[in-house]
Amino acid sequence: MEIISKFLEKNGIVFTFLVVSLIIYFSELIAVKVTNKKIPGSAIAIIIGLLLAYFGGVATGGEKGIADIKIFSGFGVLGGSMFRDFAIVSTAMGASFIVIKRTGWAGVLSLFLGIILSFIGGVVVALLWGYRDAVSLTTIGAGACTYIVGPVTGAAIGASSEVMALSIAAGVVKAVFVTIVTPFVAKYIGLNNPHTAMVFGGLMGTTSGVSAGLAATDPKLVPYGALTATFYTGLGCLFCPSLLFIMMKFVFV
């Protein structure tokens, strides 16, 4: 037993290839046999991934889901930001520059709107929960953008660690929720073309949520959504601790 687990640890990424391929195989099977192709196999695979992440977190108390269990540590490499971004870039091969150029300004608009709307949403929830100081409200609002914008903003304006943790959690919830909900709401919001995918990426902003959600909806849309989403976190880190924080200070103490 020990020999096997040592071996799997040492060959983490290859073992991950094996496990992921099995997950996808069974997901396709479920998609065809159980749901009659109503739910895409990739959506099921991603949800299985999230369940594994939950069990990993409960079993180890760690932060990296299944990758905290030693024999599955390869998940951390294959699912880490390097391979994710590398694969996202490769999807641009099938993207049309004309469409990107044509939707460009709407993409930019959706980025700004996405940050402001998410921020307001987060602030309103924090208000309902009784937070009244500008620092906490801004940090939670920033967390509602992405789980990177939250702590970056909180650190910049001096939020308490409790509020920082809350903002990270809000960002993680957002990423998970976007992942799960996208394939199910796609047809109601007209998310079936590159234009809408670019707007979607800009409004949602969470790269992991957008990339996983679009992958489960229609892989052809991934490059368009990812293209705008990739600017979101950076812009959020720019605006939340500066402009939005100053505006919050006008209203709250």
Added chain:
Amino acid sequence: MIIYGVGILAFCYVVGQIFGEFIGKLIGVNANVGGVGFAMILLIFINDWLKKKNYLDISTEKGITFWSQMYIPIVVAMSAIQNVKVAVSSGFIAILAGIVPVLICLVAIPFLSKLSKNTPLN
């Protein structure tokens, strides 16, 4: 050769990401701004140029398309390393602060995409 395709992809990735890091520094943000986006646009242009020059053979192209086929498996691995436990167990405020903004933005999508579709091609 396949490795040429992988190399082209890696070139775009490295150049785009470094560019994103610099932009982040430039606007004083502790994050990469649009690195992946720049890399993607670079790949689109290089791909276009290589095709026009007829430098791109099928196996070179396969070096790039392999990775786009690996995209979903990578996303599955990514979802398996999310901090789902925190998302589930951190109480109502975090859950609502994560979900409410998404719902607001979902409602905004049809309006914004209508705007962009009305732009004529020129």
